[in-house]
Amino acid sequence: MTTCVLSGGVGAAKLLAALASVSDPRDIIGLVNTGDDLDLHGLRICPDLDTITYTLAGLNNQETGWGLTGETWRVMEELGRLGGESWFSLGDRDLATHLYRTQRLSEGADLTTVTAELTVKLGCPITLLPATHDAAPTRFLSADGQGLSFQEYFVKHHHDIAIASINLEAAAQCALTDAARHALESSTHIVIAPSNPLISIGPLLAIPDVTTILSAKRASVVAVSPIVGGVAIKGPAERLMRELGFEASALGVARMYRDLASTMVIDTVDASLAPAIEQLGMQVIVTNTIMDGGPVSATLGQSILDA
Amino acid sequence: MTTCVLSGGVGAAKLLAALASVSDPRDIIGLVNTGDDLDLHGLRICPDLDTITYTLAGLNNQETGWGLTGETWRVMEELGRLGGESWFSLGDRDLATHLYRTQRLSEGADLTTVTAELTVKLGCPITLLPATHDAAPTRFLSADGQGLSFQEYFVKHHHDIAIASINLEAAAQCALTDAARHALESSTHIVIAPSNPLISIGPLLAIPDVTTILSAKRASVVAVSPIVGGVAIKGPAERLMRELGFEASALGVARMYRDLASTMVIDTVDASLAPAIEQLGMQVIVTNTIMDGGPVSATLGQSILDA
Numbered sequence: 016m017t018t019c020v021l022s023g024g025v026g027a028a029k030l031l032a033a034l035a036s037v038s039d040p041r042d043i044i045g046l047v048n049t050g051d052d053l054d055l056h057g058l059r060i061c062p063d064l065d066t067i068t069y070t071l072a073g074l075n076n077q078e079t080g081w082g083l084t085g086e087t088w089r090v091m092e093e094l095g096r097l098g099g100e101s102w103f104s105l106g107d108r109d110l111a112t113h114l115y116r117t118q119r120l121s122e123g124a125d126l127t128t129v130t131a132e133l134t135v136k137l138g139c140p141i142t143l144l145p146a147t148h149d150a151a152p153t154r155f156l157s158a159d160g161q162g163l164s165f166q167e168y169f170v171k172h173h174h175d176i177a178i179a180s181i182n183l184e185a186a187a188q189c190a191l192t193d194a195a196r197h198a199l200e201s202s203t204h205i206v207i208a209p210s211n212p213l214i215s216i217g218p219l220l221a222i223p224d225v226t227t228i229l230s231a232k233r234a235s236v237v238a239v240s241p242i243v244g245g246v247a248i249k250g251p252a253e254r255l256m257r258e259l260g261f262e263a264s265a266l267g268v269a270r271m272y273r274d275l276a277s278t279m280v281i282d283t284v285d286a287s288l289a290p291a292i293e294q295l296g297m298q299v300i301v302t303n304t305i306m307d308g309g310p311v312s313a314t315l316g317q318s319i320l321d322a
Numbered sequence: 323m324t325t326c327v328l329s330g331g332v333g334a335a336k337l338l339a340a341l342a343s344v345s346d347p348r349d350i351i352g353l354v355n356t357g358d359d360l361d362l363h364g365l366r367i368c369p370d371l372d373t374i375t376y377t378l379a380g381l382n383n384q385e386t387g388w389g390l391t392g393e394t395w396r397v398m399e400e401l402g403r404l405g406g407e408s409w410f411s412l413g414d415r416d417l418a419t420h421l422y423r424t425q426r427l428s429e430g431a432d433l434t435t436v437t438a439e440l441t442v443k444l445g446c447p448i449t450l451l452p453a454t455h456d457a458a459p460t461r462f463l464s465a466d467g468q469g470l471s472f473q474e475y476f477v478k479h480h481h482d483i484a485i486a487s488i489n490l491e492a493a494a495q496c497a498l499t500d501a502a503r504h505a506l507e508s509s510t511h512i513v514i515a516p517s518n519p520l521i522s523i524g525p526l527l528a529i530p531d532v533t534t535i536l537s538a539k540r541a542s543v544v545a546v547s548p549i550v551g552g553v554a555i556k557g558p559a560e561r562l563m564r565e566l567g568f569e570a571s572a573l574g575v576a577r578m579y580r581d582l583a584s585t586m587v588i589d590t591v592d593a594s595l596a597p598a599i600e601q602l603g604m605q606v607i608v609t610n611t612i613m614d615g616g617p618v619s620a621t622l623g624q625s626i627l628d629a
Contacts, residue, residue: 056365058363058421090417092418107396110417
């Protein structure tokens with residue numbers, strides 16, 4: 016009985032931790048978006064894989080809400096003095112992850128293997144799988160006509176820029192890994208994490224065969240809304256959904272996933288949307304989805320496994 | 323009136339500092355060996371360029387004799403915990419240099435440009451030029467038949483392994499940069515630094531046209547012996563020279579450079595070798611060559627410029 020979770024970064028990490036708290040972590044697989052990955056300073060950086068690894072290993076900085084606990088910034092300080100590219104903050108501990116990954120990739124190891132090594136070394140108890148080994152960067156076109164990489168959009172502009180379109184062409188051209196395919200095909204439960212539907216889940220769904228597999232297994236697919244009370248729990252999901260013509264609500268999310276998931280988990284504050292979602296042909300679970308890393312998370316995790 | 327110094331690492335850095343102390347640093351060019359360069363963790367590391375830059379910028383750690391002052395090791399500590407490749411120690415400040423370089427190279431800047439940027443930012447007052455933009459790694463064959471990269475030989479084995487041959491094939495296939503060619507051709511003085519003749523100066527001389535230019539300008543070429551009293555001031559020069567059939571003495575060094583340099587600078591302890599070196603057709607300057615960063619260095623620098 017394994018659960019495969021289509022995952023972005025922070026929201027997915029919380030959900031994976033919730034699931035791991037109520038079941039055997041070895042039965043949980045995170046199928047992780049790599050559309051945000053970037054090469055910077057020659058290093059391969061995989062923000063979603065790392066966010067999940069650090070969080071599940073208990074190494075995330077709970078005070079700041081991002082980055083590693085006990086992190087220091089010696090390299091970045093010096094790089095700033097050199098006038099180097101320092102807009103993407105890389106802590107010293109975090110850099111070790113990227114050095115390790117880049118070295119192993121340069122030796123010919125694939126990202127699935129390297130990710131497995133890092134999760135074991137760092138103490139992340141679940142399996143994380145990149146969905147693809149191909150470079151498949153998500154691109155943006157801003158309303159004022161600029162082409163932007165994910166990190167230019169997200170970090171440089173702090174996602175505070177109007178977006179005209181999201182380009183997932185690269186994801187559409189890449190190949191699902193064998194391990195990812197097996198995880199999707201063999202899992203008893205598939206969960207779509209409460210990650211941004213457009214820029215975290217979207218790139219996963221754009222990879223050939225993913226929607227085909229989910230459609231075929233729709234009865235065992237559960238999606239958790241990242242929009243609560245019309246607001247994204249974190250990040251630009253709400254604004255992006257509006258700008259790109261989607262309704263920024265749990266109902267809007269349900270419309271995006273209706274052909275892929277049979278069950279939609281929405282927050283209690285959105286209970287009134289349940290009938291409309293049911294009319295889309297989905298079952299609805301109404302529960303508290305604002306995860307606390309404790310009892311609320313556990314209840315949410317159990318509800319999903321019971322679905 | 324410019325002085326172009328064929329340079330390895332530590333010994334060359336001391337000599338360049340000596341020359342800069344008695345003349346306008348803007349008239350001094352270090353033509354630097356890149357045969358030790360390596361790609362590790364995805365980063366381009368140029369040990370000789372960095373050693374010289376740090377030393378001339380006054381950033382070298384004078385207590386340890388290597389590395390940067392005020393250096394910390396956060397990234398390496400963490401990389402060690404991950405089980406990553408940590409045999410080549412990279413301090414946090416030093417890493418910033420490699421991140422900067424690698425990023426700029428990935429943007430299309432050439433190593434000459436990036437080196438100029440780094441010397442300016444770090445405060446190295448002389449011009450440093452890599453001799454080539456091509457990858458030209460020095461390789462070793464150990465007496466027991468292992469092929470070794472420079473850093474495997476030098477750092478992993480602490481150069482404590484018998485060497486059967488040095489392979490400079492890559493250097494022989496690469497191209498001198500335009501800037502390096504111009505520096506060699508237009509300089510009024512050319513100096514061969516007291517760096518290892520086989521593995522620091524050798525890779526420079528192996529680059530096509532370097533020996534041709536030096537031969538043609540032999541009258542203005544001065545070489546400084548790195549062997550003093552039959553012992554290398556630092557590093558494996560003495561052992562390597564013996565193993566590869568050269569006499570490990572200032573005379574042995576003079577024999578290697580006799581066709582390229584008209585003047586040999588040897589230490590006072592080797593004064594008795596002067597007649598034999600003169601018989602090779604070279605002028606000899608006998609002076610104190612153990613540089614102290616003060617008056618001894620200044621005297622040596624002035625002797626070279628006066629030669």
